Amino acid sequence: MAERRSGRLTRRQGLGLGLAASLATRLADAARPAGAAVEVAPGLFVLPGVAEDASAANLGAIANTGFILGRDAVAVVDPGGSLAHGQRLRAAVAAATRQPIRYLILTHAHPDHVMGAAAFADCGAAVIGHARLPLALAQRGPYDLPMLARSLGAAAAGSGALAPTQLVTERLALDLGGRELVLQAHPPAHTDQDLTVLDAATRTLWTGDLLFVERIPALEGSLAGWLAVLERLRALPAGQAVPGHGPPSVPWPEAAEPLGRYLLALRDGTRAALRAGIGIAEAPDRVAVVEARHWRLAEAYHGRNVTAAYRELEWE
Amino acid sequence: MPRAIARRPILSGLLPGAAALVAGRAGAQGIEPAEAPRRAERWRDLKQAILGDRPTEPAGPALDLSAPARAQDAALVPVAIALSAAAAPAARALYLVVDENPLPLAAVFRAGQPGALRALTARIRVDAYTYLHAVAEMADGRLLETARFVKAAGGCSAPIAGDLEAARQRMGRMRMSLPEGPPAPGRAVPVQVAVSHPNTSGLQIDQLTRLSIPAEYIRALRVTYAGAEVLRIESEIAIAENPTFGFTLAGAPGGELQVVAADNRDRRFEGRWTLGAAG
Ligand SMILES: [Zn+2]
Numbered sequence: 259m260a261e262r263r264s265g266r267l268t269r270r271q272g273l274g275l276g277l278a279a280s281l282a283t284r285l286a287d288a289a290r291p292a293g294a295a296v297e298v299a300p301g302l303f304v305l306p307g308v309a310e311d312a313s314a315a316n317l318g319a320i321a322n323t324g325f326i327l328g329r330d331a332v333a334v335v336d337p338g339g340s341l342a343h344g345q346r347l348r349a350a351v352a353a354a355t356r357q358p359i360r361y362l363i364l365t366h367a368h369p370d371h372v373m374g375a376a377a378f379a380d381c382g383a384a385v386i387g388h389a390r391l392p393l394a395l396a397q398r399g400p401y402d403l404p405m406l407a408r409s410l411g412a413a414a415a416g417s418g419a420l421a422p423t424q425l426v427t428e429r430l431a432l433d434l435g436g437r438e439l440v441l442q443a444h445p446p447a448h449t450d451q452d453l454t455v456l457d458a459a460t461r462t463l464w465t466g467d468l469l470f471v472e473r474i475p476a477l478e479g480s481l482a483g484w485l486a487v488l489e490r491l492r493a494l495p496a497g498q499a500v501p502g503h504g505p506p507s508v509p510w511p512e513a514a515e516p517l518g519r520y521l522l523a524l525r526d527g528t529r530a531a532l533r534a535g536i537g538i539a540e541a542p543d544r545v546a547v548v549e550a551r552h553w554r555l556a557e558a559y560h561g562r563n564v565t566a567a568y569r570e571l572e573w574e
Numbered sequence: 575m576p577r578a579i580a581r582r583p584i585l586s587g588l589l590p591g592a593a594a595l596v597a598g599r600a601g602a603q604g605i606e607p608a609e610a611p612r613r614a615e616r617w618r619d620l621k622q623a624i625l626g627d628r629p630t631e632p633a634g635p636a637l638d639l640s641a642p643a644r645a646q647d648a649a650l651v652p653v654a655i656a657l658s659a660a661a662a663p664a665a666r667a668l669y670l671v672v673d674e675n676p677l678p679l680a681a682v683f684r685a686g687q688p689g690a691l692r693a694l695t696a697r698i699r700v701d702a703y704t705y706l707h708a709v710a711e712m713a714d715g716r717l718l719e720t721a722r723f724v725k726a727a728g729g730c731s732a733p734i735a736g737d738l739e740a741a742r743q744r745m746g747r748m749r750m751s752l753p754e755g756p757p758a759p760g761r762a763v764p765v766q767v768a769v770s771h772p773n774t775s776g777l778q779i780d781q782l783t784r785l786s787i788p789a790e791y792i793r794a795l796r797v798t799y800a801g802a803e804v805l806r807i808e809s810e811i812a813i814a815e816n817p818t819f820g821f822t823l824a825g826a827p828g829g830e831l832q833v834v835a836a837d838n839r840d841r842r843f844e845g846r847w848t849l850g851a852a853g
Binding site for chain 2: 393396397400401405534535536537538539542561562564565566569572573
């Protein structure tokens, strides 16, 4: 803890973001065991998610969520998987700054990223997402809310996404006061509504679920699309990334390599299965099984990825 | 059997509005004891609507229905229905029902030659945790039923994979695969045929207009080999996009396999393959 605190101060001073030196102490006081915020770059905080499925014990805090401080304003990136987690995140912001939360950025519609938005309903922040986010939220809502109640029990009460008030069709720059965030909307990849956030000041790329580390990726948008988007993200001027799942920060673009390997194995293995006449029911046990073993929760999600890949590739 | 009559009672009871659908989804939590009576009653109603007053009996080992207990993708749940070697030659038709779907009857397979229904596969949409039922209609008039519970939700309104325009462009393309090669005398083989078709359910939403996409789906397929009918399939909106079916083919190699499909807009699609040396 002490080590991280001193590192934090040095980096912050180095960048001259004008943040009070006492912030780190206050933040440490506010931190709770389940979701201690990690300052992975000056003024850029991540509450790391756990590599589990959502449950009452983890309050749906399975994705990386966090916030970025500017001179005048705060941007929250992904409010997380439940109202309780959203509140925890909001408390962490309050402990770090008095600046208002002006932007609530939703990287995509998945419940582990958006259900905590309810905790920010009264703070007046613009809710920003990909142009296809509203439809995805509308389509998923009737399934995701009962599912959340099933996995979190009573703790799910009050959780929910917020309707986006500002949509990104391609690119959007946000000024937090001396700190510019560049939001980029992507073609279908992890989902069809993936949005990334690039913090130029610290060369940090907040990937949402376009990057998974350690936890097995989940394919829902397009396998070919994800491979292409990953290539473009590799070329961005960033030295580290905040993945949607995995450690709070990882070196970029090196950390994209295991994901790229997995997606390629999925693509090539599925094509081979199609050529061999292996059916969609059998493919999950036959495609990219060796590559899948390197990932956590593979037993729960690899089969789904193979099914999605098969569905996409059988008519290519 | 007149399908329109068979479906009407189910339709009128189940499509009063989206609210009822959502309530149904939220209520379907799995195989809970409390749900058992409702599910049993629903299946009795469905049987009455689809099969009339004819009694059914448990199929036992004569009929096997398999599907993943928890589906990887609710919009594309692979289902396999197998008749025992003893029962297969006497099976005339096979009904596949997804109890909790807005339109529960997914497909009816009718044998054109004995044994064609021995091993069937299909891909279905599942809207809520549900029982699947398969009923085999035998030559002697008996109806053999079996069931399987599947956990999946949202399949009927899930958007199609990729973009709808591209899917429409390739509409009618067909694929055929023979994983074990062509048939030979005394050696019936599995065949899979697929028709590229968005098979929209009428419950999906257009990304731009936010209106529901009209149902456009494959309604019937007829498969012949060397000029003789192998089987006919009556297919409904519970069948997943790009309808893909497997069946069993007997006969000598070298014949022509022909698939003719028609959708509810009376478009007709056709595929032909000569089943020669290598599969
Ligand atoms: Zn996600």
